[in-house]
Amino acid sequence: MPQFTKTVLCIGAGYVGGPTMAVMSQKCPEVKFLVVDINPQRIAAWNSEELPIYEPGLMEVVRETRGRNLFFSTSVEDGIREADIIFVSVNTPTKTFGVGAGEAADLQHWEKTARQIAEVATKDTIVVEKSTLPVRTAEAMARILCANSKGLNFEVLSNPEFLAEGTAIQDLNNPDRVLIGSEQTALGLKACEAVVSLYAHWVPREKILTTNVWSSELSKLVANAFLAQRVSSINSISALCEATGANVDEVAKAIGTDSRIGPKFLKASVGFGGSCFQKDILNLVYIAQSYGLNEVASYWRQVVNMNDWQKDRFVKKMIRAMFNTLAGKRIVLLGFAFKADTGDTRESPAIRVTRLLLAEKASVVITDPEAIPNAKKEFTENELSQIEFVNDPYEACCGAHAIAVMTEWKLYRELDYQKIYQRMQKPAFLFDGRSILDPAQITEIGFYAYFIGRGENV
């Protein structure tokens, strides 16, 4: 039996818990990493050759460390008993009921975990919030842990995760920064150092930022709010470009070369998606409101409003272009994942677009290289009866009236659009919701096409 120096437990084997612990186990071979989850199918998949999430490079890391110092199991309580450090990476979706419904974070999974740790732990433990949580959650967690403790000391830290799906392994290997918030007491700082020492195996010290707990919690929400705000900002300008004849890509380039603005996150699109941006902004909105900061709340709320408007605007363009009726028309969505290189469909713009198309009685066909299984889970039985799922994009486009690019998969940049055009009904329409295709080439083929923020010939 190998001798490990300590045991790190991660509760929640999702998009964050799995990849994060896989990379940590690779970098810290002397530490044992246990990843637990209440979902037995998920754990079984982590222990198989078909991981529960698609993430480039993840399988290679898991193959290297699984069974060596990385273990996946459903034994949450055994894990808590053994752990020196517990990362809590459970899901914290937007609340759908009661006070704060539609905005506040639903903390039921998180609180259950806190109570379980308090009940089961047998030694002093460091508890690290990895989930994105409202500011001051750590305080509540510390109260739950202390109220139930048997003379044990629990230090609660905040270590939000900044990885982006699709590039998670790259982001974990080479993070812009690691943020760790702790209480500024002797015990808090000691606990902080224990977590710093894990990351210091591969992250340069100057990139490991240590702050107080509240700054750390709030920084994660603010980071996502700023990123989403850039998308909504450029999307608002895309509408103005279409109205004025400006080209949003040219505008983005012109402003992005200003070093104060920078070029990233300035791609106009049908909108942002993913499990985090909307949820975290709404969370920020809720927190601002709860402190009576209504102007702050409505400022950030507008980022989400703009995102919804952009999706609706995209579908309205389709309706108008296709002679104000989509009834019975075969419309193919190229891509369903919320972004390329992931199978994750949570809050994908394609969901709202599909629903709006179904409301118009269109016949919707969905294709995606990784996301079809998750896409099927986004709809009701009744909706599913009106949607066709096809793996092969060429087959999906056969007989179609229109195609809409919903995800920027590399695969869709490289399709033979001439071949697709030939197989479609005429006039053939193309709506590029991700600005990945060359307008000149597409219109040359004969498509009537719409490119967000770059004008149209529909």
Ligand SMILES: NC(=O)c1ccc[n+]([C@@H]2O[C@H](COP(=O)([O-])OP(=O)(O)OC[C@H]3O[C@@H](n4cnc5c(N)ncnc54)[C@H](O)[C@@H]3O)[C@@H](O)[C@H]2O)c1
């Ligand atoms: N997905 C991202 O890109 C990303 C990035 C940064 C931060 N985050 C944050 O990280 C957190 C987790 O996100 P995710 O995408 O990994 O979610 P996820 O839904 O993929 O995974 C959460 C897992 O926690 C498990 N779980 C829930 N309650 C549990 C309990 N009581 N005991 C054991 N397991 C339990 C669920 O079964 C699920 O497998 C969220 O707060 C999210 O905001 C996500």
